[in-house]
Amino acid sequence: MIDxxxxxxxxxxxxxxxxxxxIGELVVEKTGVLNLGVEGMMIIGAVTGFITAVETGSVTLAFLAGMAGGMILSAVFGVLTQLLLSNQVATGLALTLFGIGLAALLGVGYxxxxxxxxPDLFPASMQAIPVAGPILFSHPLIIYLAVLLVVAVWFLLQHTRTGLVIRAVGESHDAAHALGYKVIRIRFLAILFGGACAGLGxxxxxxxxxxxxxxxxxxxxxxxxxxxxVFASWKPWRVLLGAWLFGGIxxxxxxxxxxxxxxxxxLLDSSPYLVTIIVLVLISSDRARAALNAPAALGKVFHASG
Amino acid sequence: MKTPIKTLAAALTALSLAAGGAMAQDDPFKVGFVYVGPIGDYGWTWTHDQGRLAVEEHFGDAVETVYAESVPEGADAERVITQMILDGADMIFTTSFGYGEATNAAAGRFPDVYFEHATGYLREHPNVSTYSARFYQGRAVIGHIAGHMTESNIVGYIASYPIPEVIRGINSAYLHARAVNPDVEFRVIWAYTWFDPAAEADAAQALIDAGADVIMQHTDSTAPQTVAQEAGAISFGQASDMIQFAPLPRVASIIDNWGPYYIRRIGEAMEGTWEQSDTWEGMPEGMVLIGEMSEAIPEEVRASATALMESMQSGEYHPFTGPINRQDGTAWLAEGEIADDGTLAGMAFYVEGLTGEIPN
Structure with a gap:
């Protein structure tokens, strides 16, 4: 009955x-920054991407413009929270409201x-393969990039020195600062990365x-x-699983x-939310371990003193 | 530093006095509109805003309008209405079913303000009127076209919430599709939203994957049109013409035309002749229009659909004329019997032949 x-x-x-x-927000939060402006950055990415696609006729430029739009908005958040030490929760919420309003303004007439x-990445002949064709080969490049990005973020955080630094900054910015890491610069770059990802989405x-x-x-x-x-307890693979669960349901x-x-x-209508939350809560039900994984400095303001 | 601040304060005082004086001189009648979606939906909310613009055009400086977009249905709406009234609104139009309680609560607190609630039924205070359009007349025409044009005999229907208004539309469309195509089946998806382009697009895709080659929508965005276009299905404009999707997938549309009603009611309120009413107008009055039928519709179907439309415009035909049974097989309307407005207004059942279930 259902194909x-x-x-x-x-x-x-x-x-x-x-x-x-x-996945962008995961990296941001791993550095200890909570950016609640994801919705605002997404919608700015949606409108800048759309306008660029209409004006230039280039899908590639459109996606780049979406990333740029999200990044610019996230830079505003970065300046306010990292340089001017504003409250992250309030700034993030404001960013969402601002993004929605600005997007509506930019998009008038579009x-x-x-x-x-x-364009799809693979030729039509490959898409014609039964079952595997539509599932594996019928998508535009971005869809493959999104999955590759999860792999890349996982690898970066778990297996590279950069990842270690990112996590250190997120666990204790004072300690990381004492070790000589540029806390604000690292966080700012992560915020820009998060903005680009949200804008691309x-x-x-x-x-x-x-x-x-x-x-x-x-x-x-x-x-x-x-x-x-949060429900994926800051683990890239679980974010992928959660997103697929949500989309699948x-x-x-x-x-x-x-x-x-x-x-x-x-019940059906609420099921994507219910199932995604229940499954992710279950797999991270070991509270001690889940708490260990939460960046300890999440949402805290860092001011280099003493 | 003292002097500039003093000057500034004095200037501000002068400015506010001037503004106050100006307002006292020619106080325009202020009308507030509360919208459920953004004006840019190019659907339901857009048509209400077209009505608001018609008001401004008609009255010129005598009427000032304000509006609030994307106001959630529920307690938030009352806050928005209250704010509009505190800012001087003399009349409020709330343009979605879910604003009923908020509208009436505000009406109780502000007895001197006129309230008009679209598609509602609650009139708890003498200063509240309700108004709606007989969209089901439009549904009859697009149902007729759909019945003729479907090849898979499956019509997909994106419904919003299970309220009488939506159920009536499904029944009307189905009855008139079946009248010309006894094999037609309807598949209904309840999106539980008026406006969520991504969700509406997903619902359209799910219906097409289930075999539908005609998509009807009772949600407000144009997203289903795009999906239908890609899949080679046909669709109908909803609330606004959505002409940008003609000639295919959009082959026709149901258009809401609120301007004349808004102008009439605001005029009455300004003259003091406004009375509480429950308005339900349709094709004969011009509140419901059918958008241009595109070339994609076969010539003879265009002719028969036009004839059906004209029979409703003249008032000689009612879309709910018996014999019609309820879904469970019990008789609803006898041969030649016409549904009364009370039953239609509270319609909570499917007609015979529809296979799904109405969620409760």
Whole structure:
């Protein structure tokens, strides 16, 4: 009744914007910074990406512009929280409100504009392979990049010296500072990386998935990304799992409804949130270990004194 | 440093006095609009804002309008309404079903302000009116077209919330699709949102994956149109014309035309002749329009759809004319019987032939 192949294809597409934003935020939080402005950076990425796609006709430039848009907004957050030592929670929330409003302003006149098609990475002959074709080969480049990014972030954090420094800054900025690491510079770079990822996720949403600019189109995806990072206890693989779970259940519940399966719709509708949270809570149920993984300096203001 | 500050303060005082004086001279009638989505949805909220612009155009300086976009349905709405009134609004239009309680609560606290609540039914205070359009008349026309044009005989329907308004639309579309195509089936997805482009796009894709080649929507964004376009399915504009998707996938549309009603009611309020009412207008009054039927519709179907539309505009045909049974097979309307407005307004059941279940 439900075609598993189209389900998996839908899962991958639905989960990608959230995955991109979440993996960026994970790195930001690993350096001890809590940026609640993910939603705002995503929607700025969505609008700058869309405008660029319409004006230049280039999808590549559109995605780059989405990243740039997210980065610029995140730089505002970086200046306020890292240089002017403002409160991270309040600044992040303000960033989201500002981003949504600014995006609406920038996007006036653009809804409904026609876009260049987003090319698939692999040729049509490979997409024609039964089962594997649609699932593995029918996507644009960004989808593969998103998964590669998870691998890269995991490798960076676990197996490189840079990763060690990032984690040190996130655990104890005073100790890292005492060792001579540039806490503010590292955090600022992480914030920019998070902005670029969120912006790319937003651009994917407007340019590839919905193929339109509509005000308020991220509709909470940034908040889901934030929640994913926490429930995944700051582990890249779990972020991937959580994003796929969320996307998979979202796609599945729609197909169950279309197939008229007799399950209460209210339950189906809330199931992506419920299942994702329950599964991620279960796999990180060892509280002591989960707490160990949370960056100890998360959200704390760093001021180099003494 | 003292002098500049004093000067500034004096200037501010002078400015505020001047502003106050100006307001006292020609105080325009101030009207506030509360929107559920952004104006840029190019759907439901956009059509209400077109109505607001028609008001400004009609009254010129005599009326001042303000609006708030993307106001959540619920307690937040009451805060927004209150703020508008404290800022001087004389009349408030709340343009979504979920604002009913907030509108009435505010109406109780501000008895001198006129309230108009779209698609609602609660009128707890004499200063609250409700108004709605008979969208189901438009649904009949697009159902007719869909029944003719579907090849898979599966019509996908993106529904928002299980409220009478939405259920009525599904019933009307289905009845008129089945009238011309006995094999047609409807698949309904409840999105539980009025506006979420990504979710609407996903729902459209799920319906197409389930075999639908016609997509109807009772949500507000144009996202389903894009998905239908890519999949080669046909679709219908919702609330606004969505003409940018013509000739395919969008083959026709149901358009809400609020301007005339807004102008009439604001005029009445200004003259003091406003009375509480429950307005429900449709094609005969011009509140519901059908957008241009595109070339993609076969000539003879365009003709029969136009005839159906005209029969409703003239008032000779009612989309809910018996015999019609309820989904469980019990009789609802006998041969030739016409549904009364009370039943339609509270419609909570599917008609016979629809296979899904209404969530409760």
């Amino acid at each position: 598993p192949v189209t389900l998996i294809v839908a899962l991958i597409i639905v989960s990608t914007p959230v995955l991109l934003a979440a 809804p409904g504009s026609s876009l260049p098609p987003v 937003g651009a994917f949403l407007s340019v590839a998935r919905v193929q339109n600019w509509i005000e308020g189109m991220t509709a909470g995806a940034g908040w889901i990304a934030l929640a994913l990072v 979202s796609a599945l519940q729609l197909r169950l409804q279309a197939a008229e399966v007799n399950v209460p719709v209210a």
